[in-house]
Amino acid sequence: MAAVPVGAEDAPAALEMDRFLREVEARAYRIALLGLRDRDDALDAVQDAMLRLVRRYANRPSDEWRALFYRILQNRVRDMQRRRRFRSRVLGFFGGTDDAREPVADAPAPEHADPLEQTSATNAMDALEHALATLPARQREAFVLRCLEGLDVAGTALAMGCTEGSVKTHYSRAVHRLRELLGAHIGVD
C-alpha cells in the first residue's frame, strides 16, 4: 500500500479512498476508452473523475462512491464527446481537418505471453466494442455499468441519473441487441 500524504486526521479516509480508486481505476479507464476511443482523453476523463469525487464526495458514505464516480465519469465522457463533435463540425465548416490522433491504435502493444491468446482476446474485445458502438448511448451506458462494471440496478440508476425502471429497460434492450450482433462470437444464432 502506497503512503498517503495527508494529515493524520484525514489518513483513514484517504486510505479508504485510495483503496477504492485503486480498485476502479483500470476498469474506469477501459470504460472511458470505450466511449472516447482515445487513450489520452480516457486518461484525462478518469483523472478528472477521481479529482471531482475526492473533492466533492469524499465525505459521502463509501458504498456510494462507485455509483457517484461512474456518474462523474459518464458525464465527463459525454462532455468530451460533445466537444469533439462540435470541434469536428466547426473544422468541417471551415474546410479544415481534425488533427485528433488516431486513438487506441497509437497505444503501444502490451506484452503478452501467447500471440494466439492475444489475438483471440483482441478479437473478442473488438467485436464487443463494435457491437457496443452501434447501441444508443443510454443502452450502452446501462450495459457497461451494469454488466462490465457490475453495478446493481440502483447504482446504475444513480450513475446514469435515471430511474431503476429505465435502467432495466435500457439494459434489456441492449442485451437483446448485443445477442443479435454477437451471435457468431457467443455461439448463439
Next chain:
Amino acid sequence: MSNTNSETGPVERFARRAFEEEIERIDAPTRMRLAAARRGAIESMSTDRRPVFLRLGAPAWAVAGCAAALVLALAVALRHGDDASPGADAPRVATDRRGAARPEEEINSIGSSDALVSPADLELLAGGEPYVLDVLEEDLEFYAWLEQQPELAAGGRGRER
C-alpha cells in the same frame, strides 16, 4: 450499491470475459499514469480549499447564519452612526451671518477642494458634455457680477417700492 453480477446469459459472460482480458492487457505506462492520477486526487484531499470553519466541521447553515447576523449588525451600526451625527456627511454650504447662501463664495470655490459643488459633480450633471459645463460656469459668473452692480441693486429696490 455493491457489485452484482446476477445476469449470466451468454452475452454477459462473453462481454465480461472480453472486458477482463482487456483490463489485464493495459500497458505499464497507462497503469503508471492512472496511479499518478490517483495519487494526485488523494493529495488534493489534504489541500482542501474550503474555509477553515467548514473544514473544522461547522455545518454550512450555521456559517451562513453567522455571516447574515454579522452583516445585519454592521448595517444597524452604520445606520445608528448616521442618526447620531446627521450633518456629518451633508455638503457644506457657504452662508452669511443671516444664514443665507453667498453665491460669490460658491463661484470662487469652484475647482477647490472646499467647493460646494465640485467639478466632478458638475461633470456628472453635464453627463459628459463639456460645453454644458462651460455655459454653466459662465452663467454663474455672470449672475455673481450682476448682483454686485450697485445701480442694478438700487433699481431692484426701487421697483420693490
